[in-house]
Amino acid sequence: MDQVLKALADSTRRDLVERLVAGPASVGELAAPLAMSLPAVMQHLQVLESAGLVRSEKVGRVRTCHLEPAGLRMVEEWLGHQRTDWEHHLDALGDLLQEGDLS
Amino acid sequence: MDQVLKALADSTRRDLVERLVAGPASVGELAAPLAMSLPAVMQHLQVLESAGLVRSEKVGRVRTCHLEPAGLRMVEEWLGHQRTDWEHHLDALGDLLQEGDLS
DNA sequence: ACTAAAGTTAAGTACCTACTTGACTATTGG
């Protein structure tokens, strides 16, 4: 959880994720549009991979990366729980206020 | 977006959010269960507040903090889009494979 | 007025993160 959110808390890595949504890509393809060195991109990919958001296999001399949606879903669920719990709390509070009627 | 994810990418701050889901709380109440100094908690609250996840008002000498669900919803939507786009992509790929039938 | 409570500010420190460059290791096509 911590790892996943830390991984997504970087705009370069979110760019990589958005690129990978369109389909698998090699390290070089991922690095091309980014204004940074290839090793830097590699480090970002490692972060994404150890967070479980991306997987990659190397065949020959090219490593191909693809998305792993399970990680995204996990965070999404955590967020959804917090938000809906809070909204239910607000609803309950609203009902109370209407019942007691302070206005 | 960047700010929101960076804010949530810290377990202490996620603890604060989870506490605030149960309802508003003062800085002291929020700090009490955490094994760190009060100024540290203040800094975390400032991060959450400038990310738009928390709002607070000071009345007398006590500052009361409460959640702002809009920020959570924004991230949730971004995640949902990436994930569902990817899953649709996978489905389309699956259909193609079944159509072409390589097995 | 005096003290305690609740918070705020400022400054400093230890660690972490996002890069860099340069050297190196495979693969692959000619």
Add this chain to the structure above:
DNA sequence: CCAATAGTCAAGTAGGTACTTAACTTTAGT
């Protein structure tokens, strides 16, 4: 075999982050 391609490893650096303690400012109770 030779050179170019694709990626990897290692080390170093600049800036950011999560704290700390100490000093200070309000407000509230007696």
